[in-house]
Amino acid sequence: MRLSPTVPSRLSGFSNRRQHTLGAIALCGLFLLGVMVSPWFLSDAGLNPILALRNQPPSWSYPFGTDWLGRNMMVRSLQGLSLSLRVGLLAASVSAIIGTGLGVAAGSLGGWVDAVIIWIIDVFFSLPHLVLLILIAFAVGGGTRGVIIAVALTHWTSLARVMRAEVLQLNGADYVQISRRLGRSPFWIAQHHLMPHLLPQLLVGLILLFPHAILHEAALSFIGIGISPHLPAIGIILAESMRHLSTGYWWLGVMPGLLLLLAVKAFDWLGENLRALLDPKTSQG
Amino acid sequence: MLKANGLWFRYGRRLPWVIENQTLAIAPGERVALVAPSGRGKTTLSKLLAGYLQPQQGQIRLDDRPLPSQGYCPIQLIFQHPELAINPRWRIDQSLNEAPRPSPEILAALGIQPGWLQRYPHELSGGELQRLAIARVLTPATRYLIADEMTAMLDANTQALIWQVVLEFAQEHGVGLVVISHSEALLGRICERAIALGG
Numbered sequence: 001m002r003l004s005p006t007v008p009s010r011l012s013g014f015s016n017r018r019q020h021t022l023g024a025i026a027l028c029g030l031f032l033l034g035v036m037v038s039p040w041f042l043s044d045a046g047l048n049p050i051l052a053l054r055n056q057p058p059s060w061s062y063p064f065g066t067d068w069l070g071r072n073m074m075v076r077s078l079q080g081l082s083l084s085l086r087v088g089l090l091a092a093s094v095s096a097i098i099g100t101g102l103g104v105a106a107g108s109l110g111g112w113v114d115a116v117i118i119w120i121i122d123v124f125f126s127l128p129h130l131v132l133l134i135l136i137a138f139a140v141g142g143g144t145r146g147v148i149i150a151v152a153l154t155h156w157t158s159l160a161r162v163m164r165a166e167v168l169q170l171n172g173a174d175y176v177q178i179s180r181r182l183g184r185s186p187f188w189i190a191q192h193h194l195m196p197h198l199l200p201q202l203l204v205g206l207i208l209l210f211p212h213a214i215l216h217e218a219a220l221s222f223i224g225i226g227i228s229p230h231l232p233a234i235g236i237i238l239a240e241s242m243r244h245l246s247t248g249y250w251w252l253g254v255m256p257g258l259l260l261l262l263a264v265k266a267f268d269w270l271g272e273n274l275r276a277l278l279d280p281k282t283s284q285g
Numbered sequence: 286m287l288k289a290n291g292l293w294f295r296y297g298r299r300l301p302w303v304i305e306n307q308t309l310a311i312a313p314g315e316r317v318a319l320v321a322p323s324g325r326g327k328t329t330l331s332k333l334l335a336g337y338l339q340p341q342q343g344q345i346r347l348d349d350r351p352l353p354s355q356g357y358c359p360i361q362l363i364f365q366h367p368e369l370a371i372n373p374r375w376r377i378d379q380s381l382n383e384a385p386r387p388s389p390e391i392l393a394a395l396g397i398q399p400g401w402l403q404r405y406p407h408e409l410s411g412g413e414l415q416r417l418a419i420a421r422v423l424t425p426a427t428r429y430l431i432a433d434e435m436t437a438m439l440d441a442n443t444q445a446l447i448w449q450v451v452l453e454f455a456q457e458h459g460v461g462l463v464v465i466s467h468s469e470a471l472l473g474r475i476c477e478r479a480i481a482l483g484g
Binding site: 173181183197279281 | 357366372374384421
């Protein structure tokens with residue numbers, strides 16, 4: 001028997017995993033960026049009611065169909081998703097900053113600071129998520145601002161726990177202790193040992209927060225205490241479509257729903273691939 | 286002279302003493318074995334000596350001065366597991382530069398190839414990593430070296446190579462060695478005397 005060496009196939013352009021990962025990141029990033037900036041490139045013409053073209057099912061000229069006022073559902077969905085993404089981006093960023101700050105403080109200061117922060121996290125975890133969201137959104141007066149504050153204040157807990165655990169683990173790690181005995185200052189250690197571990201966690205944590213933020217934003221808007229009804233947010237569009245689903249106009253709910261699903265999945269995929277890329281163990285396979 | 290006077294240590298207020306009234310002295314250039322059954326505090330004592338832990342009572346003095354709390358510690362401890370001693374997100378080169386960089390002769394003597402330096406720790410074997418972890422502390426600033434099961438996980442060839450380099454370095458710079466090992470053959474070969482813990 002003759003053993004033949006395995007030759008890397010040159011037929012497929014994306015043969016190694018690193019290229020796969022980079023490709024996935026680029027694809028997801030472009031898609032999400034495209035959705036986010038789409039309102040500036042699409043004309044508003046699609047939003048004007050054309051009563052002659054009411055309730056058209058999906059076709060080539062109207063891929064998402066039209067609604068009961070003859071508005072182009074694709075333009076509306078993209079507008080809505082773009083708004084939702086921007087709201088989600090802001091809320092998730094604020095949330096990630098709170099989570100990182102409190103998590104790192106709990107992990108590095110320890111003692112009663114740690115106990116207090118853990119207690120707050122436990123309180124947040126013990127309350128039903130959606131109820132808390134509704135309460136906060138309601139308390140600060142609802143609207144777009146209410147949604148952003150509510151989502152930002154309720155989504156930091158899991159990231160804070162991850163960050164705290166990471167800091168605790170790093171401070172106990174042999175290589176950090178050795179670094180101290182090799183004469184490195186705490187500041188140097190924080191900069192060179194902790195940062196390279198915490199930054200990817202923050203970045204991936206932030207991206208994986210997005211889907212939650214967007215879905216909860218959509219949920220709040222759906223039940224009517226989120227973004228005001230005249231703005232085409234994805235939750236508003238879905239809520240409106242509910243009234244028309246029973247009359248057979250399925251595309252009003254299904255198409256924007258699919259777009260939302262796609263966007264959330266894209267964020268998830270982006271986060272997973274970014275994590276793989278940032279960890280040297282998986283980045284060069 | 287590295288002296289430890291009446292050391293007492295336990296990991297918590299309610300926990301039993303791990304180190305009880307331990308006194309020892311090690312001269313420069315001396316090679317001492319630390320012998321005790323498992324779980325009697327060999328590693329704890331070596332962590333105390335290298336300043337990783339602080340004793341509840343007693344003191345450790347190097348040339349009649351307390352150990353420096355910052356800056357390069359003249360007493361360096363080498364751990365059993367090198368993969369925990371090197372940051373997994375750093376390239377090897379960066380880890381070597383963490384301490385004053387060892388001389389090229391040391392790197393060559395330990396068989397560290399230049400090609401390794403641009404790699405990540407998970408791309409090297411345990412033996413290769415241990416050689417890097419050892420090279421890192423073989424600098425003139427090191428006065429005492431504590432080897433806690435330094436070569437327990439390595440094959441005989443690598444063990445011999447590592448010990449040859451470490452012993453040569455110790456002799457040349459008058460570095461005192463504390464060796465912890467369960468291999469009596471190894472201790473008999475290397476050490477001049479033994480300290481039994483808890484006795």
